[in-house]
Amino acid sequence: MTTSPSLTTPSARLGAGTPRLSLNRWSLRTTPLQEFLEATTARGIDAVGLWRQDIAEVGLDALRRRVDDAGLRVSSLCRGGFLTASVEADRAEALADNRRAIDETAALGAPTLVMVVGGITQEDKDLAAARARVTESIAMLAPYAKSAGVTLALEPMHPMFAADRAVLSTLGQALDVAEASGSDAVGVIVDTYHVWWDPALEQSIARAGAGGRLLSYQVCDWNLPLAADPLFSRGYMGDGFIDFPSITRMVTAAGYTGDIEVEIFNEDVWATPADESAKIIAERFEQLVLPHA
Amino acid sequence: MTTSPSLTTPSARLGAGTPRLSLNRWSLRTTPLQEFLEATTARGIDAVGLWRQDIAEVGLDALRRRVDDAGLRVSSLCRGGFLTASVEADRAEALADNRRAIDETAALGAPTLVMVVGGITQEDKDLAAARARVTESIAMLAPYAKSAGVTLALEPMHPMFAADRAVLSTLGQALDVAEASGSDAVGVIVDTYHVWWDPALEQSIARAGAGGRLLSYQVCDWNLPLAADPLFSRGYMGDGFIDFPSITRMVTAAGYTGDIEVEIFNEDVWATPADESAKIIAERFEQLVLPHA
Secondary structure (H helix, E strand, O other): OOOOHHHHOHHHOOOOOOOOEEEEHHHHOOOOHHHHHHHHHHOOOOEEEEEHHHHHHHOHHHHHHHHHHOOOEEEEEEEEEOOOOOOHHHHHHHHHHHHHHHHHHHHOOOOEEEEEOEOOOOOOOOHHHHHHHHHHHHHHHHHHHHHHOOEEEEOOOOHHHOOOOEOOOOHHHHHHHHHHOOOOOEEEEEEHHHHOOOOOHHHHHHHHHHOOOEEEEEEOEEOOOOOOOHHHHEEOOOOOOOOHHHHHHHHHHOOOOOOEEEOOOOHHHHOOOHHHHHHHHHHHHHHHHHHHO | OOOOHHHHOHHHOOOOOOOOEEEEHHHHOOOOHHHHHHHHHHOOOOEEEEEHHHHHHHOHHHHHHHHHHOOOEEEEEEEEEOOOOOOHHHHHHHHHHHHHHHHHHHHOOOOEEEEEOEOOOOOOOOHHHHHHHHHHHHHHHHHHHHHHOOEEEEOOOOHHHOOOOEOOOOHHHHHHHHHHOOOOOEEEEEEHHHHOOOOOHHHHHHHHHHOOOEEEEEEOEEOOOOOOOHHHHEEOOOOOOOOHHHHHHHHHHOOOOOOEEEOOOOHHHHOOOHHHHHHHHHHHHHHHHHHHO
């Protein structure tokens, strides 16, 4: 399959182009990969956030080629992490897999690998110990990332995922882990869905910026009622309760000038035709985020 | 309706009695009130946490009489709060309702009123402003509580409720609000379901204890997958992911010697006969909480 020449012709674009916007692959998860890349380019969006699932689907080299052919940049690769295992063999396997993910990030030309650090188990509920293992493992991975020219973006996740997905629950805590690595290759990602509620948000974003550790900014809304799977309650900006102008101003004040990824996991969005949801995403981004970035 | 004389006869008790345990009314929400009181006494539990709904059901005087007749104490009344309204008339009404709740708490002989402070709206997403209104309103209510001999226990709720229920999302933040009241009648409640994930939990519990503001301790587990209504994912201790020994030791180290309320909202528990769920609650409490209290 080759990309249509019209895709790189500005006159064929549906939108005038939206600076700063990167479209995360999972926002259009049910759209076939090539169609996703084409819908992105057609809308005048010039960056995408990709997943290791995309690599598994078409292969690393082919994925890089498709992205290049579409004239797109890769703003991040999702995801490394899952570093909380207490059994040594499991931990070694997780570290090896994270090194592969770092290599893949570099091969895609993406600056950063998003890290979802993992949760706890009912057999071992010691949160503090799990958090300490994450700190240690991140410090072990940092030199490898540094030499690959890739940064590790620690993602504090909403505390409702503390048991099953990520024991990093606040931006301040993620910064503690990043700083403990002793490496400038480790930083944090600010995802509005996960951190919007944090009373210390403004200070923590400023701290991330001041320390050169604000690596990525992802946006989507907090929709209520929560979806049956709370991962899927991420909404189009403006549909929920998040104050995007305020948070975007904090990120801007902290000096962030990079891509802003729209990452929506939502069954209704996934049921919408790709060009329509890409249009809504670009419009909401231009209304609620871009003026403050 | 009168209570059975057998209820005050120790030989009729099903359990040997469980010190420190208070059974929250909503743990057996579907059980008729009188049956709830009898199941509590029969199990050898000597305190209950009540709700304003119970007052609405039978009247304040009758409720006090029933509790006294059963030989029970009331460890807390739930709930005051909902103080985030920005319209002045709504706010005045909320303050008046909170004064009534304080009077009711005193009339029941309960030491503390649990405060669920309220959320934000899609029309006004300014979290910082909502939080400032809470701080101001709590300071306004504090003298009234003080003169009634009642404390106000600010409840930080899990961040997944920050939009629709409570803009107090961490124990540290609740302590900031309590201290800003300038009154020793304002403190905090530690509810494991809401705070278990907090990286600053140990420091914040210690701070609450040192400041004389640790007013109540409520326990239940964090069950996964989350229930359709995430309020109802509260489980019997031991069924989920919370490390009760660790958190109970923190509360104990902070000097807390009061009642420990078991407050479970769970459709399966509510479908269980009262005496059976009271038995499970007492057993789990004796296994996981009491040895560390």
